[in-house]
Amino acid sequence: MLSKRIIPCLDIKDGKTVKGIQFENIMDVGDPVELGKYYADQGADELVFLDITATNENRKTFAELVARIARHVNIPFTVGGGISSKEDVSVLLNSGADKVSVNTAAVKQPELINELAAAFGDQCIVLAIDTKFNGKDWLVHLNGGRIPTTIRTIDWATEATKRGAGEILLTSMNNDGTKNGFALDITRQVSETVTVPVIASGGAGSMQHFVDVFTLGKADAALAASIFHYKEIEIRELKKYLRTNGIFIRN
Amino acid sequence: MKVAIVKYNAGNVRSVIFALDRIGIEPVLTDDIRVLNSADKVIFPGVGEAGSTMKYFREKGLDKAILALKQPVLGICLGMQLLCRHSEEGDTDCLGIFDLKVKRFPEKKEGEVPLKIPQMGWNTIHGLKSKLFERIPENTFMYFIHSYYAELGKDTIATTDYKLPYSSALQKDNFYAVQFHPEKSGTDGGKILENFIKL
Numbered sequence: 307m308l309s310k311r312i313i314p315c316l317d318i319k320d321g322k323t324v325k326g327i328q329f330e331n332i333m334d335v336g337d338p339v340e341l342g343k344y345y346a347d348q349g350a351d352e353l354v355f356l357d358i359t360a361t362n363e364n365r366k367t368f369a370e371l372v373a374r375i376a377r378h379v380n381i382p383f384t385v386g387g388g389i390s391s392k393e394d395v396s397v398l399l400n401s402g403a404d405k406v407s408v409n410t411a412a413v414k415q416p417e418l419i420n421e422l423a424a425a426f427g428d429q430c431i432v433l434a435i436d437t438k439f440n441g442k443d444w445l446v447h448l449n450g451g452r453i454p455t456t457i458r459t460i461d462w463a464t465e466a467t468k469r470g471a472g473e474i475l476l477t478s479m480n481n482d483g484t485k486n487g488f489a490l491d492i493t494r495q496v497s498e499t500v501t502v503p504v505i506a507s508g509g510a511g512s513m514q515h516f517v518d519v520f521t522l523g524k525a526d527a528a529l530a531a532s533i534f535h536y537k538e539i540e541i542r543e544l545k546k547y548l549r550t551n552g553i554f555i556r557n
Numbered sequence: 558m559k560v561a562i563v564k565y566n567a568g569n570v571r572s573v574i575f576a577l578d579r580i581g582i583e584p585v586l587t588d589d590i591r592v593l594n595s596a597d598k599v600i601f602p603g604v605g606e607a608g609s610t611m612k613y614f615r616e617k618g619l620d621k622a623i624l625a626l627k628q629p630v631l632g633i634c635l636g637m638q639l640l641c642r643h644s645e646e647g648d649t650d651c652l653g654i655f656d657l658k659v660k661r662f663p664e665k666k667e668g669e670v671p672l673k674i675p676q677m678g679w680n681t682i683h684g685l686k687s688k689l690f691e692r693i694p695e696n697t698f699m700y701f702i703h704s705y706y707a708e709l710g711k712d713t714i715a716t717t718d719y720k721l722p723y724s725s726a727l728q729k730d731n732f733y734a735v736q737f738h739p740e741k742s743g744t745d746g747g748k749i750l751e752n753f754i755k756l
Contacts (some may be wrong), residue, residue: 307680307681307718307719308676308678308679308680308701308719309678309679309680309698310678311678311679346743351678351679352678373571376571376572376575377575377578377579378575378579380576380579380740380741380742380743380744380746380747381700381741381742381743382700382702382738382741400571401571402571402572402575404572404702404741427604427605427606428675429604429675429677429702429703429704430604472675472677473677501664501673501674502673502674502675502677503673503675503677503678526673526677526678527678556679556698557698
């Protein structure tokens with residue numbers, strides 16, 4: 307049986323993990339490679355590295371970092387942040403990334419998904435959606451959630467998978483940072499509608515939240531950042547808890 | 558120990574090179590048939606599409622070259638599927654080392670718990686019977702990412718269940734093949750690569 311996946315997300319700025327991450331026994335807490343290895347050893351199933359600066363000048367630094375991660379980390383990882391062309395994707399995959407995530411550029415230019423899937427295979431194209439509930443609908447937001455659109459999340463997820471997205475990374479802006487749990491309703495809706503795997507993101511605060519997102523939210527994977535970085539939840543403990551609660555998870 | 562990786566237009570081979578590097582092997586990446594022939598081990602990786610890859614192989618003469626290899630060969634993911642007889646992906650005739658069909662996972666039926674395609678993530682391997690799996694216990698997790706699968710057959714040396722049981726590894730004579738990605742499957746995946754190098 308396929309197991310559910312636990313995915314720590316690391317934000318990268320100028321080739322370093324952003325500040326505020328507290329770890330012992332890691333020589334350089336700012337080094338994404340060291341941190342990635344640490345999480346892999348702890349039992350993380352995949353990793354996501356997001357280039358939060360994502361300017362042209364930083365592209366090369368990020369690609370070099372991706373190559374270092376690929377050399378030293380022995381589990382799959384996705385990279386994202388400001389990806390807007392076939393060339394961007396080509397550089398990152400050739401550097402050793404397993405998957406790339408596209409977000410704003412794909413909304414502005416949906417054919418990009420077709421182009422990327424045809425060139426590199428749909429299995430490595432992750433569509434990231436930032437979504438927010440306006441009281442009536444869950445709408446797609448752009449530029450890190452700052453700019454609203456009128457596109458319904460479920461419509462965009464459906465269209466994007468038809469165009470060739472191989473996985474959906476769904477972040478609820480309402481839940482992100484709250485530690486009150488994942489957005490179970492929209493996660494479940496998307497997961498039951500599309501035929502590709504769905505990674506739930508935003509709102510993880512307790513181990514029970516992960517149980518809920520896998521059972522009630524029907525997610526295939528769950529992503530979190532701060533609760534892992536600040537060691538509020540340790541991945542080993544989380545996996546033990548999930549197993550105890552009947553979730554099939556990798557040991 | 559000379560390890561050659563088959564170079565072709567599809568697929569990210571960097572991960573395989575890095576994984577070998579982690580176990581102290583420096584492979585050569587080549588589509589030169591003489592170099593492939595003279596290697597001690599040949600790895601045939603793959604992420605990509607079956608039809609276009611087979612077409613490229615035929616143009617380059619790599620199809621016949623791979624079939625003629627006498628040393629241990631390891632096909633990975635698409636590399637495994639291309640060693641089978643036929644793939645539904647692009648209705649493609651493949652190399653035919655393994656007399657098996659490669660089929661697409663069935664789409665979900667109405668009212669059924671959705672079976673996601675591609676299968677993406679960690680699944681277990683069981684029914685292990687090969688030197689490839691030395692030090693690997695039954696039901697070890699490996700990383701999979703694929704939409705097509707090889708049926709079960711007499712050459713099956715590992716089975717995985719995703720809605721239905723299928724071949725997650727095959728072996729016939731000097732040809733070995735795995736559907737999962739040992740290069741991405743943590744330390745257990747690394748052991749499988751080591752076992753292959755030691756064959």
